[in-house]
Amino acid sequence: MGLLEKKVVLVTGASMGIGAATALACAAAGATVVTCARNADKGQAVIERLKAAGGQGRFVQADISVDADLDRMFALILSEYGRLDGAVNNAAMEVPLTSTPEVKMADFDALMATNLRGTFYCMREELKIMREQRSGSVVNVTSVAGVDGIDGSVLYVASKHAIVGMTKSAAMDMGKFGVRVNNLAPGATRTEMMEEHLAQFPNAMDILLKKIPLGRVAQTDETAQSILWLLSDMASYVTGQTILVDGGMMAGRMYV
Numbered sequence: 014m015g016l017l018e019k020k021v022v023l024v025t026g027a028s029m030g031i032g033a034a035t036a037l038a039c040a041a042a043g044a045t046v047v048t049c050a051r052n053a054d055k056g057q058a059v060i061e062r063l064k065a066a067g068g069q070g071r072f073v074q075a076d077i078s079v080d081a082d083l084d085r086m087f088a089l090i091l092s093e094y095g096r097l098d099g100a101v102n103n104a105a106m107e108v109p110l111t112s113t114p115e116v117k118m119a120d121f122d123a124l125m126a127t128n129l130r131g132t133f134y135c136m137r138e139e140l141k142i143m144r145e146q147r148s149g150s151v152v153n154v155t156s157v158a159g160v161d162g163i164d165g166s167v168l169y170v171a172s173k174h175a176i177v178g179m180t181k182s183a184a185m186d187m188g189k190f191g192v193r194v195n196n197l198a199p200g201a202t203r204t205e206m207m208e209e210h211l212a213q214f215p216n217a218m219d220i221l222l223k224k225i226p227l228g229r230v231a232q233t234d235e236t237a238q239s240i241l242w243l244l245s246d247m248a249s250y251v252t253g254q255t256i257l258v259d260g261g262m263m264a265g266r267m268y269v
Contacts, residue, residue, distance in 0.1 A: 015043030016245040021094045023047045025077055025135060026104030028055035030204035031154060031240075034233035035101050036060075038241050040068025043217055045094065049075040050104070077104045077131030078123075087138045096146055097242040100139040102132045103154040105172075110165035121168055128172035133179060135196070140183065143192040151194045153180050157259050159198055173198075177255055184253030193252040195243050200259025201230040213228045226261030 022039045026032040028050035034104040040046045040063045050056040053074045058074040073089060074084035090097055106127045108120040136151055143149030156168065159173035178194055201221055222228055239258045242248055257263055 015041065016241060016247065017099065018043035019042045020098035020244075021047065021090070021096055022099035022244065023049070023090065023097060023135075023139065024050050024101045024103060025075075026154075027059055028052045029059075029143045031199060031202060031233050031259065032101070032103040033059045034237035034238050035103065036070065037063055037066065037068070038234065038237040039099070039101075039244070040070055041066065042214075042241055042245070044069075044099065046070035047073060047086075047094075049073045049077070049082075049197070051076045066189070076127075077135055077211050078126040079212045080134065083134055083138065084132075087142070097139060097142045098146075099252055100135070100149070100151045101134050101154065101240055101244070102139075102151065104131065104135075105154070107166075107169050111167075112165060113167045116167060124168045125172060128169070129175050131174055136179075136183060140187055140192060140194075144187065147191045149185070149192045150244045150248070151192070152240050153196050153238070154257065155180075155198045156198045157198055157200045157257065157263055159196065160255060160257070160263060178253070181253050182193055188252060193243075193248070195252060196246075196255040197236070197240050197243060198255050198259070199231065199236045200257070200262045201225065203230050203232055203235050224262050225259070226264060229258060229260065231258065 022044040024036045027048035027127045028041050036046050056072045060070055063070050073086045075086045108124055139151055153176050155173045155176050158170045159177040162226040163170050236258050256266045
């Protein structure tokens with residue numbers, strides 16, 4: 014049996030990158046996977062790949078910054094499946110790198126609406142379902158930006174730090190119901206978003222690799238496997254934690 018056999022798992026932001034890899038990994042582990050993303054074509058394409066590999070799941074077009082979209086999605090999950098055993102809150106956005114004094118408040122509002130408010134709204138609805146079941150595991154996908162600063166990225170860093178904090182509090186609230194809540198904090202991972210950033214700075218990869226003891230960036234399926242572990246009963250005594258999957262980047266950078 015797979016690690017997630019007969020479980021229902023939600024993955025947000027599953028049209029590409031870590032979200033897509035996680036959806037595929039969960040399905041391969043036996044879960045029925047519900048995915049959501051804003052881009053319907055890319056989101057549906059991932060589900061078709063998942064089904065072609067023998068998995069079960071469905072795609073829901075939803076923007077996590079829109080309450081009505083999320084209300085519709087969670088109503089669908091309950092009506093079709095009647096439960097939710099795992100949830101991966103992965104959907105997020107970034108804005109261009111900007112020095113703190115030049116940050117536009119419109120960018121602040123847009124980023125926080127998705128990264129922080131949207132993630133919280135999803136987590137709140139997931140935990141309502143799991144509390145009634147008295148079981149379940151939520152994984153919030155944060156970043157090394159949730160445990161350290163990054164120059165030019167004050168908004169993204171702020172949103173990820175906030176998620177780390179609210180995950181800890183939610184874990185304390187939900188432990189008595191048998192529900193676990195954790196953060197998975199990826200480091201440099203080969204995603205479309207990362208490629209866009211690297212394209213802006215010709216020497217960025219060389220600089221980045223010097224900060225990573227393993228000497229390479231992660232592939233999305235490596236990150237997905239760590240998420241899979243947190244969702245599964247293999248991590249049954251792990252809650253309120255931030256698990257760094259960063260190739261050692263944050264282990265110590267005094268001389269970098």
